[in-house]
Amino acid sequence: MKYWLVKQEPDDYPFSQLQADGRTDWTGVRNYQARNFLRDMRMGDKVLYYHSGKEKAVVGTASVARAAFTDPTADKEDGDGWLAVELAAGKPFAQPVALAAIKADTAFKDLLLVRHSRLSVMPVSTDEFGQIVAMGEG
């Protein structure tokens, strides 16, 4: 099993909305590096859900409910080859894990969230995932 982190503006689609929906198609990714990570996702993989913008914190977990498929929201102008996955809501964190806290911990110095802040879909290691979940559960 692999572990991932996805980033979303809470104004666009907050974690609470994913919880309300149960699951959702993760569409609209138009970046090749992120697309390649989507392609590597397998059903059952675990996902950290990060709120960018004002919040800047990991707020809960999700899981991959359906492996990559053609993004139905990609139009002609976008070209083809874009992918989506389906995510299922996991657990909200009792305590959001702030980006500042992640940056302050050298255990996360290689995390792409820190190193490559603009990437919206990224892999995380087993250890990183476990540690962030532990922090989130308080």
Place this chain on the structure above:
DNA sequence: GCCAACGTTGGC
């Protein structure tokens, strides 16, 4: 609101 980082576009 600003700026840095990065990706994309378009002229050459």
Place this chain on the structure above:
DNA sequence: GCCAACGTTGGC
């Protein structure tokens, strides 16, 4: 194929 210009993202 290179590179400057531009647009977007996201942290501060």
